[in-house]
Amino acid sequence: MSDSIVISIDAMGGDHGPAVAVPGVAQALEGFGGRQVRFLLFGDEAQINAELARHPKARAACEVRHTDKVIASDEKAAQALRRGKGSSLWNAVEAVKDGDAQAAVSAGNTGGLMAISKLLLRMTGGLDRPAIVASWPTMRGVTAVLDVGANVSSDAAQLVEFAIMGEAFHCAVHGAHRPSVGLLNVGSEEQKGHEEVREAHKILREAGLDLDYRGFVEGDDIAKGTVDVVVTDGFSGNIALKTAEGTARFVRSVMREAFNSSLQAKIGAMIAAPALHKMRDRLDPSSVNGGPLLGLNGIVVKSHGGADARGYANAIRIAADLASSDYAAQIDRNMKQLAAALPGPGSAGPAAEPAESAQ
């Protein structure tokens, strides 16, 4: 672990801008204990300073770098790339490129963050596009699921790359010694699924990677914690993630309703309150907020646009853990083995657009 880390913050990103980013920095600092972590905050100086005035302890660890320019949350990635130079998001990522920071955190436009990070930091080794990884609370701890939104379609080689990156991420951030890896599919039999997953399954089985690959898993295996890392394309992964969030919210709301349905139920809930609070903490999505963009020459962590300060602090913690780990070497080793095992170039070119259409 390095002794001193600098993290750059896109303070204007997300639904709440500095009103969440600054308290997030303050909360993250409390959790770092002896670790020396400093912050570069990019965005509107006046707004950021107004927030910092409320968090004097954080103020000492922060340097504000002013910019007026902000990328809107609904801007297309290509637009963000063309017009984004000098924005708070751009400058936060550029700080990593320039070596001023070891990791960047943004709650801003996901597509813009992807495109700008890829342009400024470039992809590592054989990787084509960054993947976003989500940390998912499960029956057995935390499962890393990727890709949850960076790529809308992925070919077999990319899925294999996700497996390699996700495994290294789980080691660095969640501390599993040898994480198990599964490929998300609609059944566990060999013949199930579309061509990409079947081909990726074959490569993961046969390429001799240093990975504990366990084969296909299904949607319900995520919450079961059947494996530590679940690999899927960005379309299915994003849908799975948001479906799970929605379901958890629904179940909690039905429970709340039940506890409010009668005086007797209310009394029961009051008595059980301490246990119920512990339960709420365990299911709190902010406890696992923070999705790194994996595969870049540099660390960039996406915070949920609607995250609160506690969630933002967790995204910062993930950025710091990655910055002080050596996961790049682990990825590199497996990427070289993959390149050797695949006939042809080490990885596929940019994925083709899906070929089917209505006509």
Add this chain to the structure above:
Amino acid sequence: MSDSIVISIDAMGGDHGPAVAVPGVAQALEGFGGRQVRFLLFGDEAQINAELARHPKARAACEVRHTDKVIASDEKAAQALRRGKGSSLWNAVEAVKDGDAQAAVSAGNTGGLMAISKLLLRMTGGLDRPAIVASWPTMRGVTAVLDVGANVSSDAAQLVEFAIMGEAFHCAVHGAHRPSVGLLNVGSEEQKGHEEVREAHKILREAGLDLDYRGFVEGDDIAKGTVDVVVTDGFSGNIALKTAEGTARFVRSVMREAFNSSLQAKIGAMIAAPALHKMRDRLDPSSVNGGPLLGLNGIVVKSHGGADARGYANAIRIAADLASSDYAAQIDRNMKQLAAALPGPGSAGPAAEPAESAQ
């Protein structure tokens, strides 16, 4: 509503065979009240009769048709098709084809059920492949999600067909007068997602269908009940469904743990027990078990392989509701409008295999 319905049952399908199918029939009969429903049970006569002996009321409404032959749950669809003739599954579907029954229910091999149903009953109108629809409990009632597993990839025209079928299904079974329809995607903006969903979105907007189409929805909109019908391809739909099941199970297990974590929590849970039981009923997956294969010339409902008798009874109820509704006419009207609106044939041919691969 017709006065008398016959439902054919693949009594050997699923994890439990007649041990769930027969009690399922018995429970379904209790719920039919005045409706005349009779059953044809296909499978091993001795086993079925042993179960019927325990349910004398059901016995009177059932006729057993013996066969030794069973399709295994892990058989490939092509195999099931080739070797399945004369099996309990085959014969149950054939009864619908022959007019002996108005609907078939099976908890057996999904791929085999699809293939055999398609062969024996043929697809309606412009449809290419049946879609499986799931009924999903949500904050606002029940949302129909399709396809949840019949097709691993779907082109734009097929997604539009799913919208038409899902809407008619929701009317027939869940009683919405004019169900709203959304297309599952990774964001709500026009430019999001892969080509198939963007193209389907365009058709649903512009083809002049008699549908209340609301645009893109995301994974968390399912449990919110934002729309009555959510349309997606079978791969993402299956993953979403199983992810939601897994998440709901996980949240309930965390809750159980919380209530068992201390004496105080146990006392609270005991007092709140009546309310908690009501909540459990509302979240019970068996209350929404039963996924019809839509798009066939005849009604076939797939019950979950692991469903209990209550779940099986619900699948039977869905089959009966479809059999006594007039949803086919509603589908037909919109399919004709779709055919008129699309340049070229009314629907795409069999979907191409996905074109990307690892090399």
